[in-house]
Amino acid sequence: RDPSRLGAAERAALVEEIELKGALLVAEEKIGFGTTPSLTAAGLVPKPYAVRLFVTATAGGFAVMPGGLAMTVDQGSSVALSAPDGESRDVWVISEAGVPPHVSLWRPPIEAAQIQRTPHDLPSRAADNLFWLGRYTERADWTMRVLRICLGRLQEDSGPRQEMRASRVALEILLSKDEGEIPDPRTPTDAVLIEQLTRNLMTSTDWYYGLPRTIDNIHRVASLTRDRLSLEAWRTLNDFYASRRWQGDVMPTSVGECLDMLDEGLRVLASFHGLTHENMTRNYGWSFLDMGRRLSRAYNLSELLLGIFGKVRPEEDEAGSMLFVLELADSFITYRSRYRMAPILALLLDLLLIDESNPRSVAFQLAALSRHIDTLPQSGDGGARIEEQRTILSLLTQLRVVQASALAQTAADGTRPELERVLGQQVALLPPLSDAIGRRYFNLVEKGARWVRARSRTEQ
Numbered sequence: 001r002d003p004s005r006l007g008a009a010e011r012a013a014l015v016e017e018i019e020l021k022g023a024l025l026v027a028e029e030k031i032g033f034g035t036t037p038s039l040t041a042a043g044l045v046p047k048p049y050a051v052r053l054f055v056t057a058t059a060g061g062f063a064v065m066p067g068g069l070a071m072t073v074d075q076g077s078s079v080a081l082s083a084p085d086g087e088s089r090d091v092w093v094i095s096e097a098g099v100p101p102h103v104s105l106w107r108p109p110i111e112a113a114q115i116q117r118t119p120h121d122l123p124s125r126a127a128d129n130l131f132w133l134g135r136y137t138e139r140a141d142w143t144m145r146v147l148r149i150c151l152g153r154l155q156e157d158s159g160p161r162q163e164m165r166a167s168r169v170a171l172e173i174l175l176s177k178d179e180g181e182i183p184d185p186r187t188p189t190d191a192v193l194i195e196q197l198t199r200n201l202m203t204s205t206d207w208y209y210g211l212p213r214t215i216d217n218i219h220r221v222a223s224l225t226r227d228r229l230s231l232e233a234w235r236t237l238n239d240f241y242a243s244r245r246w247q248g249d250v251m252p253t254s255v256g257e258c259l260d261m262l263d264e265g266l267r268v269l270a271s272f273h274g275l276t277h278e279n280m281t282r283n284y285g286w287s288f289l290d291m292g293r294r295l296s297r298a299y300n301l302s303e304l305l306l307g308i309f310g311k312v313r314p315e316e317d318e319a320g321s322m323l324f325v326l327e328l329a330d331s332f333i334t335y336r337s338r339y340r341m342a343p344i345l346a347l348l349l350d351l352l353l354i355d356e357s358n359p360r361s362v363a364f365q366l367a368a369l370s371r372h373i374d375t376l377p378q379s380g381d382g383g384a385r386i387e388e389q390r391t392i393l394s395l396l397t398q399l400r401v402v403q404a405s406a407l408a409q410t411a412a413d414g415t416r417p418e419l420e421r422v423l424g425q426q427v428a429l430l431p432p433l434s435d436a437i438g439r440r441y442f443n444l445v446e447k448g449a450r451w452v453r454a455r456s457r458t459e460q
Contacts, residue, residue: 048073066092072087122283125224133221134296135292136218137269143210147211150198166325169304170307236272287375288441291369301361305352309321
């Protein structure tokens with residue numbers, strides 16, 4: 001009997017019985033019951049249960065039967081003497097020793113093992129996430145480079161006026177990829193406007209190319225693909241995300257602190273790219289990751305070159321803009337080692353657009369994309385080129401046949417028509433190329449993914 005469930009009269013009678021015959025009674029501590037899955041009409045539900053064991057006295061002591069009787073019990077009961085609903089099962093103990101760890105009963109013999117070098121079982125969702133991991137890391141790298149060079153110009157005694165214009169254009173291209181409020185371009189000085197634009201990109205979560213939102217996206221897709229990354233690569237990105245400096249809560253108080261922060265971020269991204277390049281096997285996962293990087297880099301550089309050099313500017317402004325672009329594309333040393341002269345637009349365009357030996361050029365990115373696409377399934381299986389192959393071949397051929405001098409030629413209306421035509425094609429066809437890859441290989445592409453181009457909504 002459960003004393004807690006007795007009435008006053010029954011409780012008094014129990015007390016009297018204990019006083020008279022206490023030596024003949026047994027008391028059991030009230031404990032709760034564990035639960036076990038029980039199959040019902042509604043499916044598996046947890047039910048409280050107890051196991052009744054059987055003990056036998058022997059000449060050497062007591063022996064417990066290897067098994068017993070499991071039964072469901074009333075949760076409110078303190079003693080499990082019977083199964084109120086009649087549900088009971090036999091319990092058998094088949095071994096006194098535990099099963100040795102890490103032993104598979106289905107381990108195949110060595111003769112049945114098949115060596116695999118290039119697994120082809122990449123799920124569509126994993127391919128999608130790796131593609132966007134490449135896109136997001138390149139987006140962060142590009143944004144940090146733009147911010148670093150712009151802030152560096154501010155720190156250098158407000159920088160030359162002609163280079164400040166290039167900084168403003170680069171920042172406005174990034175911020176114009178969203179519908180947020182861009183500071184008034186009529187701000188009295190370029191330095192003040194650049195500081196406002198920089199603050200938006202470093203702290204605001206409302207911008208697609210803002211660092212807080214981009215780093216959140218990097219961590220999100222990296223978490224979904226961590227089984228495809230090396231341990232070092234995952235730790236690099238995870239530690240990067242864990243730093244509160246990149247959450248947009250507080251902006252560093254000085255330009256120097258901002259530059260140190262951006263240098264650190266670029267080193268982290270370079271470490272990640274190096275680890276993936278050294279540690280990832282060259283399978284489909286690697287192809288989609290690298291395709292995302294190459295596609296974003298080609299688009300970003302094409303858009304910037306079109307925005308800065310599409311219209312003819314005064315010679316002094318263009319000279320400063322060329323220095324800005326060479327530094328941003330990490331190609332300044334390459335240019336100086338080749339030509340040992342002040343930047344000339346035709347030579348710059350050859351280096352950053354046409355030269356397939358420069359890992360920062362648009363042509364290099366397109367050539368890498370072409371190689372990756374050719375190795376993917378359905379790439380020419382039927383003899384004819386697929387849509388992605390035709391698009392990349394068109395873009396790459398255009399750069400291979402164009403002359404750098406023709407790109408730099410100016411028209412009477414102050415434009416560079418050949419440069420606008422070539423770069424306009426790059427900017428116009430790269431987003432559909434990304435969409436075509438998604439339609440063919442990413443069956444579960446989320447709705448709402450989009451490209452955003454400056455002054456028109458075209459990139460995610």
